[in-house]
Amino acid sequence: xxxxKNDRYIRALLKQQVDKTPVWMMRQAGRYLPEYKxxxxxxxxxxxxxxxxxxxxxxxxxxxRRFDLDAAILFSDILTVPDAMGLGLYFAEGEGPxxxxxxxxxxxxxxxxxxxxxGELQYVMNAVRTIRRELKGEVPLIGFSGSPWTxxxxxxxxxxxxxxxxxxxxxxxxxxxxxxxLDKLADSVIDYLNAQIAAGAQSVMVFDTWGGVLSPRDYKxxxxxxxxxxxxxxxxxxxxxxxxxTLFTKNGGQWxxxxxxxxxxxxxxxxxxxxxxxxxxxxxxxxxxxxxxPSMLYASPERIREEVATILQSFGKGTGHVFNLxxxxxxxxxxxxxxxxxxxxxxxxxxxxx
Amino acid sequence: xxxxKNDRYIRALLKQQVDKTPVWMMRQAGRYLPEYKxxxxxxxxxxxxxxxxxxxxxxxxxxxRRFDLDAAILFSDILTVPDAMGLGLYFAEGEGPxxxxxxxxxxxxxxxxxxxxxGELQYVMNAVRTIRRELKGEVPLIGFSGSPWTxxxxxxxxxxxxxxxxxxxxxxxxxxxxxxxLDKLADSVIDYLNAQIAAGAQSVMVFDTWGGVLSPRDYKxxxxxxxxxxxxxxxxxxxxxxxxxTLFTKNGGQWxxxxxxxxxxxxxxxxxxxxxxxxxxxxxxxxxxxxxxPSMLYASPERIREEVATILQSFGKGTGHVFNLxxxxxxxxxxxxxxxxxxxxxxxxxxxxx
Numbered sequence: 001x002x003x004x005k006n007d008r009y010i011r012a013l014l015k016q017q018v019d020k021t022p023v024w025m026m027r028q029a030g031r032y033l034p035e036y037k038x039x040x041x042x043x044x045x046x047x048x049x050x051x052x053x054x055x056x057x058x059x060x061x062x063x064x065r066r067f068d069l070d071a072a073i074l075f076s077d078i079l080t081v082p083d084a085m086g087l088g089l090y091f092a093e094g095e096g097p098x099x100x101x102x103x104x105x106x107x108x109x110x111x112x113x114x115x116x117x118x119g120e121l122q123y124v125m126n127a128v129r130t131i132r133r134e135l136k137g138e139v140p141l142i143g144f145s146g147s148p149w150t151x152x153x154x155x156x157x158x159x160x161x162x163x164x165x166x167x168x169x170x171x172x173x174x175x176x177x178x179x180x181x182l183d184k185l186a187d188s189v190i191d192y193l194n195a196q197i198a199a200g201a202q203s204v205m206v207f208d209t210w211g212g213v214l215s216p217r218d219y220k221x222x223x224x225x226x227x228x229x230x231x232x233x234x235x236x237x238x239x240x241x242x243x244x245x246t247l248f249t250k251n252g253g254q255w256x257x258x259x260x261x262x263x264x265x266x267x268x269x270x271x272x273x274x275x276x277x278x279x280x281x282x283x284x285x286x287x288x289x290x291x292x293x294p295s296m297l298y299a300s301p302e303r304i305r306e307e308v309a310t311i312l313q314s315f316g317k318g319t320g321h322v323f324n325l326x327x328x329x330x331x332x333x334x335x336x337x338x339x340x341x342x343x344x345x346x347x348x349x350x351x352x353x354x
Numbered sequence: 355x356x357x358x359k360n361d362r363y364i365r366a367l368l369k370q371q372v373d374k375t376p377v378w379m380m381r382q383a384g385r386y387l388p389e390y391k392x393x394x395x396x397x398x399x400x401x402x403x404x405x406x407x408x409x410x411x412x413x414x415x416x417x418x419r420r421f422d423l424d425a426a427i428l429f430s431d432i433l434t435v436p437d438a439m440g441l442g443l444y445f446a447e448g449e450g451p452x453x454x455x456x457x458x459x460x461x462x463x464x465x466x467x468x469x470x471x472x473g474e475l476q477y478v479m480n481a482v483r484t485i486r487r488e489l490k491g492e493v494p495l496i497g498f499s500g501s502p503w504t505x506x507x508x509x510x511x512x513x514x515x516x517x518x519x520x521x522x523x524x525x526x527x528x529x530x531x532x533x534x535x536l537d538k539l540a541d542s543v544i545d546y547l548n549a550q551i552a553a554g555a556q557s558v559m560v561f562d563t564w565g566g567v568l569s570p571r572d573y574k575x576x577x578x579x580x581x582x583x584x585x586x587x588x589x590x591x592x593x594x595x596x597x598x599x600t601l602f603t604k605n606g607g608q609w610x611x612x613x614x615x616x617x618x619x620x621x622x623x624x625x626x627x628x629x630x631x632x633x634x635x636x637x638x639x640x641x642x643x644x645x646x647x648p649s650m651l652y653a654s655p656e657r658i659r660e661e662v663a664t665i666l667q668s669f670g671k672g673t674g675h676v677f678n679l680x681x682x683x684x685x686x687x688x689x690x691x692x693x694x695x696x697x698x699x700x701x702x703x704x705x706x707x708x
Contacts, residue, residue, distance in 0.1 A: 163684060168649035172657055215625040215647050217664070251566075254607050254627055271569040273608055293569050295522035303526055310571070330517060
């Protein structure tokens with residue numbers, strides 16, 4: 001494989017010196033880009049786009065043609081794993097993801113198949129291989145998965161949720177069933193992410209979108225424990241290169257110390273925590289990714305630059321910061337505002353790396 | 355007015371000694387109780403129930419007949435104030451609250467009327483007076499309001515929201531308009547809560563349901579600043595009695611120190627923070643209310659008691675704790691589980707007050 005031309009993202013995650021703070025955006029390939037909408041229309045539905053390696057590669061590369069991004073991220077969905085386990089994923093128009101066969105008892109958990117990353121999930125690995133080849137070493141490729149807890153919320157609720165009634169009933173009334181599910185998911189995610197690494201992902205990220213709806217004790221028990229298992233099971237070097245792993249729990253700002261204890265390389269931060277305080281708490285142990293409110297991209301160019309400057313100052317001198325939004329970019333953001341944001345990070349961060 | 359027969363709730367908020375930890379539940383008058391549903395059906399729609407002092411009193415008292423609660427809370431809605439300001443509140447079936455005339459520009463803010471608590475909002479004061487009379491001094495009556503930021507989210511979005519797109523656009527692109535709105539709301543809330551106190555509320559609580567969707571800087575600027583103004587403007591003693599004030603920001607666990615700086619008597623906690631760590635951070639300055647996950651009421655009696663014991667132990671010895679759920683009780687909780695919870699708090703807390 002070719003050497004990376006731009007390795008700022010990997011270096012910052014490993015806390016090695018960089019010339020500028022690297023930046024990428026969660027959901028950078030997505031509906032705010034007209035070219036994404038065109039490719040999506042060509043593919044048909046959302047999962048057909050994920051299953052077509054050439055089109056998944058195309059949408060992955062689209063934001064890199066517009067913006068000076070320091071990383072590409074595999075275009076896929078967090079629910080590919082539960083789908084491959086046999087739950088029947090579908091997208092109801094305007095309602096988000098749904099499963100035809102949600103989990104409600106021990107037998108449902110026992111019946112789950114352990115998906116073969118080069119079998120049921122080979123379409124994802126094909127996308128990784130295609131994207132890695134087409135990137136031609138310009139920037140690193142990030143692989144990803146949902147966290148076991150976050151995947152389990154969809155699998156038990158049968159889709160998106162607000163109050164997480166069913167999974168919390170299971171957590172508090174039948175914790176053994178839920179632990180069996182989470183353990184199977186952790187094993188599947190380890191296989192899935194290691195296969196992505198073997199296929200070409202140069203860093204991986206675990207998205208724990210819903211860990212923040214738990215109490216501190218329940219977070220450790222039902223979410224963090226299984227992310228720690230994943231961190232332990234991952235290939236941390238491949239082909240002679242370190243493979244940094246980032247854990248991101250939305251609304252997890254109160255638990256940074258525990259997240260760092262897993263041995264991950266970096267923690268993703270949403271925007272509800274001050275970067276300086278996060279750095280003071282865990283910055284000696286891990287790199288930090290984040291943390292601008294995605295809604296700031298609705299503001300004027302001046303206001304966006306001001307916010308970037310504030311967050312850079314909050315992190316201060318030195319490496320160990322990957323700039324990002326605190327969550328996915330909103331679908332109605334003007335693409336030119338994303339460019340203002342990305343350029344501002346590079347321009348304004350240089351003095352912090354002298 | 356008669357002396358309170360049970361003043362545990364007030365004493366705990368003022369950090370005076372108690373025999374047992376007081377307990378009440380957010381939304382304790384509500385749809386999980388069949389008798390509530392019957393009264394609601396009698397009233398017609400939700401706002402008709404709020405506007406009828408006798409029926410609002412009836413539903414306020416219903417949970418006190420079933421459970422050994424240490425406080426009653428006025429039955430009303432947080433959106434009474436924006437409604438009285440002229441926005442036209444209505445409830446679309448299955449969609450939550452909506453406004454016919456949401457706020458989108460400076461002129462909309464200028465046109466808002468400052469509601470007279472004994473005029474447009476007299477129906478609320480009538481409910482307070484009726485409930486206070488019918489309580490006959492058994493337990494204290496809590497008055498409440500939404501926080502300016504939380505009220506503004508509904509007023510600008512036109513109803514409930516997930517991404518808070520419109521109000522964040524306003525916050526980041528036109529902050530002066532939003533500050534003008536928040537300032538008017540703070541003044542209205544001060545009048546509204548002081549009128550509730552004059553009508554008989556013995557403690558007041560400000561619900562900041564949506565402050566947690568902001569960054570730390572934006573939280574201080576757009577939410578906390580206006581709650582601090584309210585704390586400053588409230589009657590803190592009335593009729594010779596102290597009137598404790600509680601601030602509750604959902605997902606505000608990272609900002610407890612700043613919340614305590616407002617000079618409030620107590621902070622409401624959701625379930626994402628450990629009670630011991632909250633006490634260590636701000637327990638010398640304020641009382642703490644919370645913080646069991648409302649979903650724990652789906653569990654077995656044994657598991658509910660175990661969770662109550664854990665939270666009591668986490669707070670430890672001494673006063674300054676009002677037990678509560680970390681958010682409103684879910685509408686599908688069996689009432690008998692609420693009884694297990696309330697009784698467990700009283701039974702298991704006694705040794706901590708010896």
